[in-house]
Amino acid sequence: MFFAYMKTLVPNALRRGDTIGLISPSSHCSYPDRIQLAVSYLEKNGYRVKPSVHLNRIDTDPSIADAEKLQDLHGMFSDPSIRAIICLRGGAGASRLLKKIDYNLIASNPKILVGYSDITALSLAVFSQTGLISFSGPMLATELHEPTPYTEEHFWGILTAPAYARSLHNHESHAITCIREGVAEGRLIGGNLSVLSSMIGTPYLPAFCETLLFLEDINEPAYRIDRMLSHLGNAGLLAESSGILFGQFSGEPEKAGEALRLEKMFDYYSAPAHINGPAMRGLSYGHIRNLMTIPIGAKFRMEISASTFSLKALEPVVQE
Numbered sequence: 516m517f518f519a520y521m522k523t524l525v526p527n528a529l530r531r532g533d534t535i536g537l538i539s540p541s542s543h544c545s546y547p548d549r550i551q552l553a554v555s556y557l558e559k560n561g562y563r564v565k566p567s568v569h570l571n572r573i574d575t576d577p578s579i580a581d582a583e584k585l586q587d588l589h590g591m592f593s594d595p596s597i598r599a600i601i602c603l604r605g606g607a608g609a610s611r612l613l614k615k616i617d618y619n620l621i622a623s624n625p626k627i628l629v630g631y632s633d634i635t636a637l638s639l640a641v642f643s644q645t646g647l648i649s650f651s652g653p654m655l656a657t658e659l660h661e662p663t664p665y666t667e668e669h670f671w672g673i674l675t676a677p678a679y680a681r682s683l684h685n686h687e688s689h690a691i692t693c694i695r696e697g698v699a700e701g702r703l704i705g706g707n708l709s710v711l712s713s714m715i716g717t718p719y720l721p722a723f724c725e726t727l728l729f730l731e732d733i734n735e736p737a738y739r740i741d742r743m744l745s746h747l748g749n750a751g752l753l754a755e756s757s758g759i760l761f762g763q764f765s766g767e768p769e770k771a772g773e774a775l776r777l778e779k780m781f782d783y784y785s786a787p788a789h790i791n792g793p794a795m796r797g798l799s800y801g802h803i804r805n806l807m808t809i810p811i812g813a814k815f816r817m818e819i820s821a822s823t824f825s826l827k828a829l830e831p832v833v834q835e
């Protein structure tokens with residue numbers, strides 16, 4: 516488990532001409548046309564692309580699928596020609612890999628790793644076991660086949676610019692609500708709430724001391740969000756966090772009354788009884804088209820008030 520005294524591993528920044536590896540550690544893809552569109556997009560931006568051996572597999576037997584996923588994951592990290600690794604999509608199945616991953620191999624070959632949703636399990640486990648900063652951001656078959664300008668800006672900006680003062684800003688379509696004013700510093704830890712909450716009690720969840728916790732989910736009703744947030748609270752993880760950022764909870768909230776119930780839920784779990792720090796909702800992060808890329812494990816400074824919001828890096832998230 517990653518603790519404050521452990522060394523953070525910072526991957527090398529992407530440069531035009533680098534090779535990007537493609538893997539699918541969660542569900543297989545039902546949209547092969549999207550893969551080709553994403554590959555073309557990466558190539559048009561000046562990068563070489565190398566698909567993993569089993570990128571286009573069809574999952575039938577979990578044991579066979581897991582062996583193929585691990586072979587692809589380990590192959591990409593051990594391949595010296597690969598500079599970054601981008602996941603195909605989320606779905607399910609990444610958590611089955613955690614006990615079988617060669618974390619020493621990853622620590623010896625730190626690289627950019629990008630994905631969100633079910634990939635949350637992989638990203639948090641990699642940071643917990645190695646200290647490697649990874650990136651919760653757009654994937655091949657869900658965003659990069661047809662990225663918006665906002666998604667592009669954050670994706671390329673984060674992965675190519677080794678700057679201390681990198682600032683993440685919200686998309687104009689996502690209104691920010693200040694739940695509790697304040698300033699906090701800590702490591703960005705989070706991702707998909709359903710996946711993260713399922714990792715409590717395992718050695719693959721990073722320590723939450725001085726954490727800026729960011730969360731999103733999809734197709735989950737308010738009562739299930741309540742259950743998962745209460746689980747985080749009962750495990751002591753909310754109390755250990757320095758601040759909390761709620762992203763987009765899409766799907767179920769579109770039903771009548773669900774959005775309001777969720778807002779009340781977020782307000783409740785942001786109270787001083789649960790978390791000792793600033794809180795906001797509306798972050799441009801989740802299963803949405805205008806998607807922020809968030810570096811998991813990096814130190815950031817969060818400032819939120821009724822009129823301002825900023826989220827700035829306190830250290831490089833990539834290096835030359």
